[in-house]
Amino acid sequence: MAEPRFASPIPAAVEDFGAVQLVDESTRLKWRIWDNLFAVELGRAGRFDSSLAFSVSPGEWIVLGDRPDGGEVVDITHVRAAMRLTGPGARALLERVCALDLSDAMTPDLAAARTLVAGVATELVRDDVEGEPSYLLLMSRSFAQSVHERLVAVAQRS
Amino acid sequence: MLLIVCPHCGPRNSDEFAFGGEASSRPGADASPDTWRSYLYDRANVAGWQTEQWFHVAGCRRFLNIERNTITNEIRRVRDASEGHD
Amino acid sequence: MSARLPPQPVEVIDRAQPLDFLWNGRWYSGLAGDTIASALAAAGVRVFSRSFKYHRPRGILTAGFHDPNLFVQVADEPNVRAGHRLLTPGADVAPQNAWPSLRVDARSANQLFGRFLSPGFYYKTFMRPRALRPLYQQTLRRFSSGGSIDPHTPTVHREKRFAHPDVLVAGGGPAGMAAAITAARAGAKVMLVEEEHGLGGHLVYGPGSSALDELRENVDAEPGIEVLTNSVVTGRYDHNWVAVVQRGATHHEESLVKARAKTLVVAAGTIERPYVFEGNDLPGVMLSTAVRRLINLWAVAPGTRAVVATANESGDAAAADLARAGIEIAEVVDMRRADRGVVRARGRAGLQAVELSDGRTINADLLVTAVGWTTPTSLLNMAGDRPVYEPRAARFLPAALPDDVMAAGGIVGDGTVEELVAHGAAIGIEAAHRARGRKSDWQRSTPRAVEPEPGGFAPEPVPHLPPADHVELFLGPTDGFVDFSEDVRAKDLESSAAEGYDSIELNKRYTTATMGPIQGKLEVVNAVAVHARATNQSIAEIGTTTWRPPYAPITLGALAGDDEDPVRRSPLSAWHETHGASPIVAGQWIRPDHYGDPAAEVRNTRENVGIIDVSPLGKIDLRGRDVARLLEFVYTNRWARLAVGRVRYGLMCAEDGVVLDDGVTARLGDQHYYMTTTSSGAGRVWNWLDEWLQTRFRSWEVRMTAVTDGYAAINVAGPKSRELLGRLVADIDLEPDQFGYMHARTGTVAVVESCIVLRIGFTGELSFEVHVPAGFGLHMWEALLEAGSHLGVAPFGLEAQRIMRLEKGHFVVGQDTDGLTRGHAAGMGWAIKQEKADFVGKPELAWEAENGPERRLVALQTIDPLLVPPEASQIVQGDRTRGRITSSRLSPTLGRSVCLGQVEAELAIPGTTVTIRLPSGDIAPAEVMEHHAHFDIDGERLRG
């Protein structure tokens, strides 16, 4: 039998609108843990080798990357889809569909929050790439296509 | 659109929350029928300060107890429900 | 006849750029920079519309956004404000309230319809007889046209965005600009919103002013100020949630900005108030600010021979403007003197003469009035302020504002440009400081935010800006219009007060004064003045009427924005779409209803094997020491002794005993459970469990993860399902003695690891539900189809599943139960273990068991086997409704109709014949069955 192929819910791997790129990162491994293995505070994210860990709710963490070591670990790779918005226009695009205050004072690099994006509860992590604003969005897989379509439509009109 | 300052998430629009009504305590299973009926169906419906339960469903997913003035919508205290209510 | 004047010092028109446009089907020419109204006025047009009720001719009154007489249709866009909308080349402009026509004499319409038009005519005239209401409606529509909508207008997506300004300034006059500048210099992020097309407020039509140039330069120089012109702050809601309508962002489309302002500065200035006297609505009677705008901004002569009735500097300035423009001034009436005044204006299609209080009649085609100012306090009222009337200044003034709302400039008081700027500047600094304080509080209470900068601020002293004295002038000695939009006269308000509507709030609703598209901006104080006179009160005693959002109208498109409800798709959705599935939206999910022939899908599943995508099923991963305790508490049945590898059906009721949800839960490991819920109940159950764990069982160790989207769920059902699945599994033994009914296994299916397989069956067939990590769902689906091709495998949709579950008598929460159906009424007594110490709903379910449910869910079969009573058909006895059909289908398996229904307890006895009333009114007998299941009552098939 053929090796199973992971199918992303997001229809396009990359969408480039110039001021903002929208990249599918759904294939990244994702984990949920209840121990602060990475010493990351609530509302914050941390980068560790190939992993990113963040917390948006007291007493729980989400880790992207290798399976964390220790404590209870639940694999949520397939539960969440992930996409990344990068570029000078990323914040303006998000402000069209998200009420969160994304200013540098309220949402600096490595800030993490769960909030509504395009009407869907979404974990939002500001994870700047080489000084360029970048937002990683994780949402329930079933909503991912709908959110992606909305972001693409808004980006195309902007 | 109310602004609720969640102790875990900071200021957020109320459309991220689910309203749970007046905060109340569940009686024990052996409580009298009257106590049970009162818990299930009676509400004080105060005009003024009220402690009520909200659920930050699109945020931290924590249940909160909020003191809100039902006339002015002023909010003076927001606590995680695990801290109990008085 | 052209009314265009030679070049004026501060005109905003470009004489090198003529623009041709259509008015009422004829070509006209205007200039770039003209509004539609100024271009028409320049071309000599004086009548723009007909009034709402009496169809009186109406012309320019304010020459701005809030002019009640300048509503026009532009191509497919109704209700365009011609005093504000800039002229565009080729614009197709038409009058929209002109029936019978702009030219027909006003009195003909008045005589025809005047008798209908007493105050409260809406409530009196057109109510009876009821049969005539459609005719009334038709006539009224033509009578009071609001423009027309073209149903073929292409769909436009309008933008919507969120903003978080520190300081939001409503009003871009001198005080508003000054406030924005100082706030930005104090470090605030500022949004400056101005209704007009450019900043400057009343300075734009004054003589060229260096103060204005300097303010504009300073605004431009501040990167912290975002300027929105041709935009309006239309509402202030709780906690400074502020709605801004931005016009013309793209073409003329409006878009909505939802701003959470830390401080709102209201610098709305003042609006000039009309005077009430007979003929005050004749074309040619204008406010002084309208005259000043027409002459100075657009170089339009508002008339040829003027009477100027002035009580203030604005009227004096209008007289000076007229003189400078070379327009004859027949008389200046100094209204500050008690012995001088205007009695009435005369004319037919326009002003011809003005009668003065000294008995003289002066021929004129222009009457300028300058009798005072209204403070547009809407936003302050929305913030909880109750402005107070100051008789010395003849206007309302702000009273007590909340900490996050401030008022600046003309809305507060009067002064020179320098004084207004100084006031705005001080307010701007204080607004920035307050915003900074609020921002610091928010940063401190937001774990993700950066630390606020230390330091506080002393309150900024704000210079006193007292209002200037102004004579109280509202009502002349004759009767005139108070509300031009709604055609309400002073005597209408008086007679309504006499009829008993003696509260201003009642009077305005009864007469509809202040309720038209201008929403009180011109007429509210005059209305209060009339009401005060009629009820022997003072204006101060009455106060203003309540101002509610919106301050200015918003198009529905702007409110709609480009929001679309998000939808959910299963990992198999794309396959369903390309394989002929008929989609149905269930909850937020797009699901396959069927693939062409649901009855064939049922037969194939019962005879061979079918597969259905049940991915939307709620799924919750539960781990920890206390999961069994939680299950015992939230389910009505027992869970303590469920063995590893076993599955159990569970019923959840709410505290009032009403059925909340049902599903199966598997024990996958010692402290590891896997709960499934209904598709529509997934979120509810997830929240429900969290609520109990967070508020009551805080010490329990339960780690819950909602994994609905993490697994594609495929139910493989039918007599050949074991054979099919056998071809795809290696490490799971499917033999009945190894993998019995209501068992669960984890293992590898179709080379995909970590699958969960549950042997359960909603369809009543032998069936295995494969839960596969979602990213491999499509792989699994295709593997099943391929492996089962020789077994006759075929997909089936929701409809086939609904039929099969009904054949088996399984109820669906929310379909066969409702918001009053308790556990016993649903026939679930067997799953309610009252002997447990405690569980959700226990007291109410005990009470229900003791008294017996009022209704019961039963299976029904119609005596006529082919009759399928539509769902919700009533079950009746004589005239009484005694139940209803909750589910019904024609069973392809049994060749007859099968139903579930709720009936009163005494009819729920097996063998009872009940009467179903069909929507047609016909009746059909049906028999109450012993078991819910119509088919395979003993469950031989699913246990096989």
Ligand SMILES: [Zn+2]
């Ligand atoms: Zn929260």
